[in-house]
Amino acid sequence: MGRYGLSHATAHGDGGGCLPLPIIAAETALAVIDAAIAAAAFVQLARIHRHNQQHGWTRQKIFHFMIGLCNIVFLVYFISTIIATCERWVCWVHGCGFVLMASPQILLLASFLLLLSFWVDLCHQTNDEDEDDLRSHHEALLDKTKTKPGTRPAIIRRKCFSGIQLGSRQKFVILVLVLSFAVMLTFAILIWLGRGENPIDSAVLKKVYLDVFSVVVLVLGGALACYGALLFSKMSKVRSETVSSEKWKVASLAAVSLICFSSSAILALVTNVPVLLYWYSTDADIINNAIILFLYYLIGSSVPSGFVLWVMRDMPQRPIVERPTQSRVVTLFRDRPPTPQDPQWRTAVTSSNKALKSSPI
Numbered sequence: 001m002g003r004y005g006l007s008h009a010t011a012h013g014d015g016g017g018c019l020p021l022p023i024i025a026a027e028t029a030l031a032v033i034d035a036a037i038a039a040a041a042f043v044q045l046a047r048i049h050r051h052n053q054q055h056g057w058t059r060q061k062i063f064h065f066m067i068g069l070c071n072i073v074f075l076v077y078f079i080s081t082i083i084a085t086c087e088r089w090v091c092w093v094h095g096c097g098f099v100l101m102a103s104p105q106i107l108l109l110a111s112f113l114l115l116l117s118f119w120v121d122l123c124h125q126t127n128d129e130d131e132d133d134l135r136s137h138h139e140a141l142l143d144k145t146k147t148k149p150g151t152r153p154a155i156i157r158r159k160c161f162s163g164i165q166l167g168s169r170q171k172f173v174i175l176v177l178v179l180s181f182a183v184m185l186t187f188a189i190l191i192w193l194g195r196g197e198n199p200i201d202s203a204v205l206k207k208v209y210l211d212v213f214s215v216v217v218l219v220l221g222g223a224l225a226c227y228g229a230l231l232f233s234k235m236s237k238v239r240s241e242t243v244s245s246e247k248w249k250v251a252s253l254a255a256v257s258l259i260c261f262s263s264s265a266i267l268a269l270v271t272n273v274p275v276l277l278y279w280y281s282t283d284a285d286i287i288n289n290a291i292i293l294f295l296y297y298l299i300g301s302s303v304p305s306g307f308v309l310w311v312m313r314d315m316p317q318r319p320i321v322e323r324p325t326q327s328r329v330v331t332l333f334r335d336r337p338p339t340p341q342d343p344q345w346r347t348a349v350t351s352s353n354k355a356l357k358s359s360p361i
Contacts, residue, residue, distance in 0.1 A: 018086040022290035030294060031078040033302050034071040041068030041309055051315050059118065060312055066111040067305045073104035074301060095192040098206060102184045105213065108301055110177040111308070112220060112257060117169035119227045119250075123234065184209075207272055214265040217300070221261030228254020249311050256307050264300025267292065 018024070045064040057065075077100045084092035166174075187209050194200035228250050235247035267273075273292040 019082060020286045020290075022287050023293065024082055026290040026294040027078040027081055030297050030302070031075050033298070034074040034078070037302060037305050037309065038068045038071035038075060041065075041071065041305075044309065044313070048315060062114070063111060063308060063312060066107060066114075067308055070104045070107040070111065070301070071305055073100070073107065074297070077101055077104065094195040094202070095188045098191055098209075099184065099188045102187075102209070102213075103181075104301070106177065106180045106184060108305065109180065109213075109217065109220065110173060112224065112261075112304070113173045113176060114170065115253075115308075116220070116224055116227060117167075117173050119224075119231050120169055121167060123227055123230050210268055210272065214268040217261050218265040221258045221265070224261075225254050225258035228257075253307065253311055257304060260299050260304050264296050267296050267299075 019027075041064045045061060045068065048058075048061055048064065077097075080092070080100060081097065084097060089096070187205055190200055191202045191205050194202035194205065232247050232251045232254070235243050235250065271292050273289050273296065
């Protein structure tokens with residue numbers, strides 16, 4: 001494998017300063033794949049919204065939007081890499097390209113962290129049920145005291161955010177997303193400062209960022225596999241056709257996440273090829289780097305993104321409006337007062353009903 005330097009231009013022939021043909025072919029193929037995934041995500045998002053316009057940003061819509069946005073940025077990155085190298089953009093080499101490379105990876109990381117947070121909620125819903133009920137009751141009281149149902153802010157919030165229920169774990173994912181972008185921008189600033197005469201080595205900074213990010217992705221793949229297996233075991237105890245189909249979706253998504261994320265992370269840690277800038281010495285290095293680069297982005301982003309879209313391909317059910325019926329049964333006599341139910345039994349029944357009604361995907 002060739003040594004990494006500060007320029008995309010190689011020492012192997014002049015080539016007009018552009019990338020070698022195998023690298024261009026690999027990035028063009030990745031751009032086509034990402035364009036197809038982004039188009040599928042936004043088309044399906046539009047179909048879901050037309051199918052059920054009563055709800056706002058549901059979980060299914062959020063995943064489609066984030067997957068589509070992630071692959072659009074990947075598409076822009078691959079196309080810009082080819083153009084910027086031939087045109088020799090100075091900004092691209094000293095930070096801009098790094099930002100465009102890291103941004104879609106952070107978005108993809110946040111998408112699967114969000115999925116993990118939902119799985120953790122389902123696995124621990126028995127323990128957190130009483131706390132969630134108190135919190136939801138408290139939030140409902142706050143909403144009633146802050147805004148009236150007929151006011152304009154309440155109507156806008158109900159239309160746009162009716163499907164979103166942010167728990168503490170989902171808020172933690174948002175915090176991780178913000179901190180990840182802050183760290184990435186800090187590295188980009190340091191890389192930009194490293195272009196001058198100073199001890200900052202831009203190539204080393206990129207390698208450090210890649211190693212840290214790869215470790216995070218590796219841990220995420222393991223966490224998805226563990227909680228996916230735990231959720232699969234819990235759902236196996238429930239006899240229902242709906243739960244039976246959902247549990248296999250959980251198992252397959254956990255397996256794909258583990259294989260793809262661990263493979264791409266190990267590939268990045270061992271070869272360092274995904275770093276933005278390379279230096280080539282022979283034709284064999286060029287071909288090997290092109291293959292590894294293609295496999296890294298295909299396995300690490302394209303396959304998980306496409307599989308999530310395939311798992312969430314089903315259209316949501318339309319809401320059924322139930323009219324309240326008045327009961328005509330009159331109790332004339334009561335032999336004995338009703339016996340209170342066991343709190344543990346009530347909690348178990350409620351948890352089972354939640355598992356049946358809520359989809360883990």
